[in-house]
Amino acid sequence: xxxxxxxxxxxxxxxxxxxxxxxxxxxxxxxxxxxxxxxxxxxxxxxxxxxxxxxxxxxxxxxxxxxxxxxxxxxxxxxxxxxxxxxxxxxxxxxxxxxxxxxxxxxxxxxxxxxxxxxxxxxxxxxxxxxxxxxxxxxxxxxxxxxxxxxxxxxxxxxxxxxxxxxxxxxxxxxxxxxxxxxxxxxxxxxxxxxxxxxxxxxxxxxxxxxxxxxxxxxxxxxxxxxxxxxxxxxxxxxxxxxxxxxxxxxxxxxxxxxxxxxxxxxxxxxxxxxxxxxxxxxxxxxxxxxxxxxxxxxxxxxxxxxxxxxxxxxxxxxxxxxxxxxxxxxxxxxxxxxxxxxxxxxxxxxxxxxxxxxxxxxxxxxxxxxxxxxxxxxxxxxxxxxxxxxx
Ligand SMILES: Cc1cc2nc3c(=O)[nH]c(=O)nc-3n(C[C@H](O)[C@H](O)[C@H](O)COP(=O)(O)OP(=O)(O)OC[C@H]3O[C@@H](n4cnc5c(N)ncnc54)[C@H](O)[C@@H]3O)c2cc1C
Numbered sequence: 579x580x581x582x583x584x585x586x587x588x589x590x591x592x593x594x595x596x597x598x599x600x601x602x603x604x605x606x607x608x609x610x611x612x613x614x615x616x617x618x619x620x621x622x623x624x625x626x627x628x629x630x631x632x633x634x635x636x637x638x639x640x641x642x643x644x645x646x647x648x649x650x651x652x653x654x655x656x657x658x659x660x661x662x663x664x665x666x667x668x669x670x671x672x673x674x675x676x677x678x679x680x681x682x683x684x685x686x687x688x689x690x691x692x693x694x695x696x697x698x699x700x701x702x703x704x705x706x707x708x709x710x711x712x713x714x715x716x717x718x719x720x721x722x723x724x725x726x727x728x729x730x731x732x733x734x735x736x737x738x739x740x741x742x743x744x745x746x747x748x749x750x751x752x753x754x755x756x757x758x759x760x761x762x763x764x765x766x767x768x769x770x771x772x773x774x775x776x777x778x779x780x781x782x783x784x785x786x787x788x789x790x791x792x793x794x795x796x797x798x799x800x801x802x803x804x805x806x807x808x809x810x811x812x813x814x815x816x817x818x819x820x821x822x823x824x825x826x827x828x829x830x831x832x833x834x835x836x837x838x839x840x841x842x843x844x845x846x847x848x849x850x851x852x853x854x855x856x857x858x859x860x861x862x863x864x865x866x867x868x869x870x871x872x873x874x875x876x877x878x879x880x881x882x883x884x885x886x887x888x889x890x891x892x893x894x895x896x897x898x899x900x901x902x903x904x905x906x907x908x909x910x911x912x913x914x915x916x917x918x919x920x921x922x923x924x925x926x927x928x929x930x931x932x933x934x935x936x937x938x939x940x941x942x943x944x945x946x947x948x949x950x951x952x953x954x955x956x957x958x959x960x961x962x963x964x965x966x967x968x969x970x
Pocket of ligand 1: 589590591592593594595612613614615617618619620621622624625626627630631632633709710711738739740741743744747748749750751752913914915941942943944952953954955956957959
């Protein structure tokens with residue numbers, strides 16, 4: 579069969595793929611976008627609790643993890659949060675800042691999917707969807723993408739198939755396999771921005787506290803985040819935990835300050851002057867159920883004044899440095915993103931093209947660039963999609 583000829587094939591109609599296709603199409607390139615799932619932009623639709631935290635005004639290289647931390651610098655500098663906000667404004671999508679520079683739609687996240695579809699339409703992007711990719715070959719300087727609807731031939735191929743989280747809405751390891759096929763190294767992918775599981779002994783003590791949340795500062799692997807921490811029926815979640823999960827090495831304990839900004843030793847030692855039970859005193863600054871469980875777990879459920887000062891100081895130190903060794907993460911179904919991916923040392927930071935394979939680009943989460951929680955991952959998708967879209 580004769581292959582359908584275009585300038586650019588983009589595989590994956592998520593955030594980065596649609597952005598890249600729209601930009602390339604609006605530059606006059608003939609673009610074909612292939613998506614295997616029955617819906618496009620599914621992660622956008624479910625993101626941010628249905629309101630899509632579409633960027634973060636503070637996004638900068640320091641908010642990303644990668645084996646090659648400077649790689650994201652160029653693309654982020656050339657397509658900034660301001661650029662995406664201007665696009666959102668052009669489409670008259672109402673938005674607000676929630677906290678910490680995080681921007682959300684006032685209404686449904688589907689407005690962002692509609693925006694990307696409309697931008698693709700402006701660029702006359704052609705679609706094949708739902709349509710699987712059967713294979714890719716490289717012949718005479720062009721890529722031939724085999725699909726059940728016939729082969730497509732293009733000098734440029736952009737792989738935007740995302741990471742491995744939430745497989746039920748379309749995630750596949752396609753991008754990593756294609757990278758390997760073309761000899762590009764892949765940093766082993768693992769779940770990130772993911773809840774963590776308690777080991778059985780800790781679960782026995784704290785597993786009943788599902789739903790309790792506290793303001794905490796959680797440290798791990800050189801990173802430290804002060805945000806909410808949520809206890810669940812399996813372990814720990816909430817923004818503070820999701821953030822440090824990306825830095826967790828699978829072996830070291832997390833250090834949790836349950837009373838950040840409080841001098842717990844001074845406060846509790848002063849409490850020895852009164853008749854209060856320790857858990858009641860703790861409950862004035864911590865959730866009551868957590869205070870009770872903490873005292874039970876440490877066998878200190880009694881009046882504070884009955885505890886020697888040395889013991890009270892130990893308890894204060896323990897509340898500032900609760901050491902928790904998770905037994906694991908809750909895995910791909912619960913992870914928001916993937917750590918690792920196509921090794922950036924084999925890509926151009928300007929064009930996202932493979933140094934060794936002319937015309938082959940990787941954008942978005944399939945690349946070894948992983949953002950913090952808070953709109954940073956979409957900003958990488960927009961910026962990397964834009965970088966490749968202006969280069970193909
Ligand atoms: C529950 C949840 C909430 C999130 N909330 C936020 C948030 O509020 N803010 C934020 O910044 N980030 C958020 N993220 C992360 C964000 O969604 C991703 O980082 C972002 O979508 C990555 O964009 P991408 O285009 O690289 O990949 P994706 O958006 O995952 O798109 C990849 C596309 O490729 C398709 N595909 C995969 N394999 C193939 C194949 N073999 N053939 C053809 N197509 C294929 C997929 O179906 C998909 O459409 C969230 C993630 C999850 C899971």
